[in-house]
Amino acid sequence: MNMFINFLVAAVFAGTPLLFGTVGEIMNEKSGHLNLGVEGMMSLGACAGFMAGFLTNNLLIALLAAFVAGLAGALIYAILTITFMADQNVTGLTLTIFGIGLSNFFGEYMLVNSNTNSLKLPENIAAQISNIYIPVLSDIPVIGQLFFQYNPFVYLGIVIAISCGIYLNHTKLGLNLRAIGENPGAADAAGIKVTKLKYLNVLLGGGICGIGGAYCSMIINGGVWMSNSVNGLGWISVALVIFASWSPNKAVFGSFIFGAFNILKYYTPKTYFTIPNAFYDMLPFVITALVLIITSIRKSKENQQPASCGINYFREER
Amino acid sequence: MKKFLSLILALSLVFSLTACSPKQDTKQEPAKEETTKEETSTQGKMPAVAKEDIKVGVIHIGNPADGSGYTYAHDQGIVGMQKALGLDDSQIIRKNNVNDTDPTATETAILECIEEGANIIFGTSWGYMDTMEALAAEYPDVIFSHGSGYKSNGTNFNNYFGRIYQARYISGIVAGLKTESNLIGYVAAMGQENSEVTGGINAFAMGVNSVNPDAKVFVKVTNSWFSPEEETNAAKALLAEGCDVIAQHCDTPNPQLEAEKSGAFGIGYNSDMSKDAPKATLTSAVWDWSQYYTWAVENLINGTWTGENYYGGMEEKLVGISPLNESIIAEGTKEAVQDAEKRILDGSFNVFDGVIETNDGKTVGEEGKTLDDATITGGINWYFKTVTVK
Numbered sequence: 001m002n003m004f005i006n007f008l009v010a011a012v013f014a015g016t017p018l019l020f021g022t023v024g025e026i027m028n029e030k031s032g033h034l035n036l037g038v039e040g041m042m043s044l045g046a047c048a049g050f051m052a053g054f055l056t057n058n059l060l061i062a063l064l065a066a067f068v069a070g071l072a073g074a075l076i077y078a079i080l081t082i083t084f085m086a087d088q089n090v091t092g093l094t095l096t097i098f099g100i101g102l103s104n105f106f107g108e109y110m111l112v113n114s115n116t117n118s119l120k121l122p123e124n125i126a127a128q129i130s131n132i133y134i135p136v137l138s139d140i141p142v143i144g145q146l147f148f149q150y151n152p153f154v155y156l157g158i159v160i161a162i163s164c165g166i167y168l169n170h171t172k173l174g175l176n177l178r179a180i181g182e183n184p185g186a187a188d189a190a191g192i193k194v195t196k197l198k199y200l201n202v203l204l205g206g207g208i209c210g211i212g213g214a215y216c217s218m219i220i221n222g223g224v225w226m227s228n229s230v231n232g233l234g235w236i237s238v239a240l241v242i243f244a245s246w247s248p249n250k251a252v253f254g255s256f257i258f259g260a261f262n263i264l265k266y267y268t269p270k271t272y273f274t275i276p277n278a279f280y281d282m283l284p285f286v287i288t289a290l291v292l293i294i295t296s297i298r299k300s301k302e303n304q305q306p307a308s309c310g311i312n313y314f315r316e317e318r
Numbered sequence: 319m320k321k322f323l324s325l326i327l328a329l330s331l332v333f334s335l336t337a338c339s340p341k342q343d344t345k346q347e348p349a350k351e352e353t354t355k356e357e358t359s360t361q362g363k364m365p366a367v368a369k370e371d372i373k374v375g376v377i378h379i380g381n382p383a384d385g386s387g388y389t390y391a392h393d394q395g396i397v398g399m400q401k402a403l404g405l406d407d408s409q410i411i412r413k414n415n416v417n418d419t420d421p422t423a424t425e426t427a428i429l430e431c432i433e434e435g436a437n438i439i440f441g442t443s444w445g446y447m448d449t450m451e452a453l454a455a456e457y458p459d460v461i462f463s464h465g466s467g468y469k470s471n472g473t474n475f476n477n478y479f480g481r482i483y484q485a486r487y488i489s490g491i492v493a494g495l496k497t498e499s500n501l502i503g504y505v506a507a508m509g510q511e512n513s514e515v516t517g518g519i520n521a522f523a524m525g526v527n528s529v530n531p532d533a534k535v536f537v538k539v540t541n542s543w544f545s546p547e548e549e550t551n552a553a554k555a556l557l558a559e560g561c562d563v564i565a566q567h568c569d570t571p572n573p574q575l576e577a578e579k580s581g582a583f584g585i586g587y588n589s590d591m592s593k594d595a596p597k598a599t600l601t602s603a604v605w606d607w608s609q610y611y612t613w614a615v616e617n618l619i620n621g622t623w624t625g626e627n628y629y630g631g632m633e634e635k636l637v638g639i640s641p642l643n644e645s646i647i648a649e650g651t652k653e654a655v656q657d658a659e660k661r662i663l664d665g666s667f668n669v670f671d672g673v674i675e676t677n678d679g680k681t682v683g684e685e686g687k688t689l690d691d692a693t694i695t696g697g698i699n700w701y702f703k704t705v706t707v708k
Contacts, residue, residue, distance in 0.1 A: 006558035014551055108383035117385050118593045130579070220550050222575025224594045227384050229546055262547075266538050266555035270707055277509070277541045 005145055007260070007267045012154060015259025017042075017220065017230075019157040020212025021237025022244060022251040023164050024070070027205030029246060030168060031198045032181045033081060034310040036092030038209050039234025040099020041073040045210025046217035046229050047103035051110060053121055053218060054225070059128040059152070062218070063211060070210020071203050073099050078202040082195060085312045096234070103213075104227045111225060119225035126223050129153070153215045157252075160208055164248040177201055181306030184313040194313060209234070236284065243288045245295060245303035258284050363473045364461060366621025367437050369403065374615060375411045375431030375439035377446055379418050380544070380569075387544075387569040389414075391588045392442045392465070395607025402612045403619070411436055418445025425449050432460055438618055440611065441465065451475060461623065463614055466514075468695065473625040478610050481631030483521035483694065484662050485603035487669045488639050488655055489585045490525020492600050493533075493563045495648040496583055500533040502526060503556030505549055505566040505573045509539045510699055510707070515567050517698035518603075521669050522565055522585075523705045529654055536561055537707045544569040550576055557582055559708065563600070574599050583646060590640035600647050602640040609636045629691060632662055670694060675703040 021038050028035040035041075049066030053059065077095050080086040111119055121129075129151050132138070137148040168174040177197050179187040188194045217229040236258065244254035265280035295303045374396070382393030393412075400410055411434050413427035424446050431439050432453075438461040441450050447467035454462040454475035462475045470476045493502050504522065508515045523535040536556055540548040545568075553564050553573035557580050564577040565585035571594040577584040578598035586592070586602030610628055617623040630636030642651060661667035670689035674682045682700055683689055689698075701707065 003558065006555075010551065010554050010558070013554070014547070017547075104381070108381065111383050111385050116593055119385070120594065216547070220572070221546050221570070222550070222572055222579060222595075224571060224575060225385070226546055226570055226572075227381060228544070231544075231546055233547065263551045263555065266552050266708070274707075277539060281541065 011260035014262045015255040017212045017215045019255035022240040023161045024205040024209035025241045027201050030181045031201040032308040037095025040096035041070040041206045041209040042213035042230045042234045043099040043103035044069040044073045045213030049214025050217040053125045057122045057124045066210040066214035067207040071207040074206020121223035161248045161252045362622040363625045364623040373436045375436035377441045378414045379443040381414045391605045395611050398608025399611035418443040478628035480636040482637045484632045485637040486518045486521040487525035489603045490522040494526035494530035497563045499562045501561045502535045503561035503564040504537045505552045507568045513698045520702040523702040535705045546570045604640050676700040
């Protein structure tokens with residue numbers, strides 16, 4: 001029982017970076033832009049967030065820096081694809097390569113110039129990003145462990161995901177955005193400012209990815225800088241968007257389920273029989289494929305990719 | 319007739335198919351045992367190169383600036399060699415982030431080194447082996463030295479590695495004395511099939527067992543040489559199972575940091591990880607590659623390069639443990655470590671001595687003998703009796 005609770009807690013820990021990446025990517029895709037640069041934007045956020053935290057010893061500044069760095073990455077993407085109509089896939093892939101490279105470059109620059117050849121977050125910020133403790137609540141057995149003792153990023157991620165869900169489903173701006181994602185021509189004709197809204201959402205999505213990157217560099221790596229800290233989590237996030245069927249709310253559970261799959265191999269007893277580790281590594285993607293098949297059989301419009309996702313909008317070709 | 323011909327053709331096809339898939343070497347060629355006897359061999363196989371004309375090429379799989387881990391340790395070795403021999407910065411050519419599963423990238427990197435005038439090229443990762451072998455035949459006046467593999471040609475292509483298991487045994491003593499829960503975790507990059515990792519685990523567990531027969535070693539396999547996230551998760555799971563010392567055979571210091579966070583302790587690997595986790599890392603099993611790099615380049619300068627393989631250990635100071643973290647080690651650790659070091663150095667103890675019980679109830683080895691180097695580098699596919707893969 002205790003081990004099971006440990007497993008659930010670890011699943012949330014492993015799923016949180018995916019949550020940020022997924023919600024960020026959903027914001028992109030809902031505006032009709034398939035951004036394959038999640039890994040790159042996360043890497044930028046990882047570096048900027050860590051370095052800001054390292055230099056200022058302030059969590060808020062670190063989060064802001066990560067957000068701005070992810071946003072800056074998305075800005076490159078937005079200018080290229082929204083304004084200059086560049087191919088979305090190619091631009092996204094390039095952004096990934098660029099983001100990882102730039103992040104490693106600055107990381108190494110800082111590392112080489114440090115005295116100890118090691119960059120470790122100062123005490124103050126390290127305490128701020130450690131698991132929270134709420135008197136009474138955190139002490140409740142099981143429930144306290146399951147809900148009230150994560151690091152602040154976990155709660156931030158859930159708040160961001162739920163806010164994005166409300167934004168997309170219950171605000172005029174969000175509904176307009178979804179119209180753009182489905183049919184930008186019709187949205188344009190209805191008087192929605194297509195380009196402006198697209199920019200807003202692509203940038204917002206990039207910023208959210210950036211915070212996810214900061215999670216990788218600050219939490220997963222225990223507060224010590226390391227190159228390639230995102231190491232593929234951005235790509236899993238892109239797959240997770242499909243699993244969450246483009247809904248930020250479902251992304252919360254989706255990312256924790258993916259997190260659980262990710263660590264399953266460390267928590268399954270190996271006493272009676274052993275399943276090769278590769279099988280566990282494969283699971284999330286098999287499930288994603290199954291979800292794709294099931295949603296395409298059900299043909300529900302709601303759970304599908306926005307119709308114009310991946311296609312640039314030429315006003316003149318309406 | 320036609321039928322007969324086609325039958326013959328089909329048969330020959332089938333035969334050639336099977337012939338085309340040579341059995342992978344499960345047992346690797348024995349690495350050279352006597353590394354210290356090279357002084358007696360007078361005649362070098364390569365002409366001496368003046369110190370000013372030496373150019374050293376290094377092919378790294380990662381980036382030396384990572385601050386810890388495999389590539390960092392190798393590069394520290396290069397830096398150490400450069401200092402020891404007084405070479406200029408311009409005499410070192412580094413090729414970083416060369417993917418060892420990509421022969422073209424490997425070849426390009428090596429050819430660039432040769433073009434820039436390298437006389438000796440070190441390849442630090444397993445996957446460079448075949449490319450280096452081929453190029454060694456093509457460029458007979460350049461020395462190719464390959465780490466962690468098993469191929470060599472006796473003249474300008476050798477391989478080098480070391481008895482890191484000796485250091486792991488010693489670090490096991492440190493862990494065995496420290497643990498209170500008698501559960502020790504071990505984050506391993508690869509599973510049972512990898513002799514380097516498995517042998518390391520066994521040596522570590524034997525070290526633990528020598529001072530604390532009640533302690534168990536729990537292993538979790540990440541299936542990756544570098545994965546910050548997996549390594550953190552594996553360490554987390556081990557700590558959740560009650561392990562209070564976390565050892566590792568993986569690249570990042572994440573297991574150490576994870577142990578530090580939950581007030582546990584750790585044994586690092588590759589480089590001294592106490593700089594990352596000063597409150598947790600008791601010691602680290604470390605490589606001092608400068609010992610080999612200095613030896614190799616010096617031989618080239620003196621004209622005593624013989625092309626022999628190098629398999630150094632504690633005696634050559636190639637492997638060892640980093641300084642003990644005095645404030646957190648258990649009482650008596652220092653004495654136990656010194657004692658074991660002495661026994662290894664004077665040759666009375668070789669870690670894999672005598673009959674060893676495995677965790678599936680079998681035994682390995684013979685009384686009065688020790689495992690040979692070929693078995694150690696390529697044939698350890700069993701776990702010591704106290705090891706459990708979780």
